[in-house]
Amino acid sequence: MKPIVTSLRRIDVEGGDVLHALKSQDKNFRGFGEAYFSLIRKGFIKPWRRHHHATLNLVVPSGAVRFITTAKGDIFEENILSSQDNFVRLTIPPGLWLAFQGLQKEESIILNISDRAHQGGEVDRCELNEFSYEW
Numbered sequence: 001m002k003p004i005v006t007s008l009r010r011i012d013v014e015g016g017d018v019l020h021a022l023k024s025q026d027k028n029f030r031g032f033g034e035a036y037f038s039l040i041r042k043g044f045i046k047p048w049r050r051h052h053h054a055t056l057n058l059v060v061p062s063g064a065v066r067f068i069t070t071a072k073g074d075i076f077e078e079n080i081l082s083s084q085d086n087f088v089r090l091t092i093p094p095g096l097w098l099a100f101q102g103l104q105k106e107e108s109i110i111l112n113i114s115d116r117a118h119q120g121g122e123v124d125r126c127e128l129n130e131f132s133y134e135w
Contacts, residue, residue, distance in 0.1 A: 003069050004028055004091040005079060008059065021059045021089065022113050028091045030055045033116035037109055040065060040102035045135055048099045050124045054116040056092040063108025066101045073097065073131045099128065101135060 006028060011018040022029060033054065040046060040063075058067065064082040067090055079090050080103065092098055102108050116122075128135070 001071050001093055001095055003067070003077060003079060003093070003096065006089045006091065008087050008089055010087050019059075019061050019083070019087065021061075021111060022057050028055075028057070028089075030115035033114045034118060035111065035113045037111055039107045039109060040100065041107055042102045042105055045101045045128060046099060047128050048097050048126045048131060050097045051092075051094050052122045052124070053094050054114050054118075054122065055094060056090075056098070057113040058090040058092065059111045059113075060087075061109055061111055063102070063104035063106065065108050065110055066103055068099050068101075068133055069096045070131060070133070071096055076131075076133050097126075097131070099131075099133070 009020040058081065060081040060083055062083050064080060067079045067081065068076050069092060070076045080086060081088060081090060
């Protein structure tokens with residue numbers, strides 16, 4: 001099981017670009033539960049979490065964020081999403097552990113379009129030091 005990276009369209013429009021995120025026709029669209037924004041400051045790391053049922057669709061419309069995923073905690077995959085340099089959608093299927101770090105001077109914004117509304121009991125959490133990833 002791995003995260004899925006999908007290239008997104010950034011349309012140059014006078015006065016401000018249009019940034020696509022997700023369409024119902026997209027291959028990885030699994031339905032809609034909720035959409036929300038998270039802010040993260042440069043250097044801050046949000047600790048590990050794993051969803052049992054929800055599929056996350058992560059887009060960084062402003063800033064840059066390093067996302068690290070792992071299935072078991074011994075092999076890690078890194079994806080850096082950037083509104084300027086790597087405008088993609090990162091789809092995280094259920095069962096993967098995820099942690100992320102802000103890389104931009106200002107706060108970065110993360111959009112999560114999930115196929116399920118948040119339910120506290122379906123998320124496992126653990127501290128950063130519980131996996132051997134070197135930040």
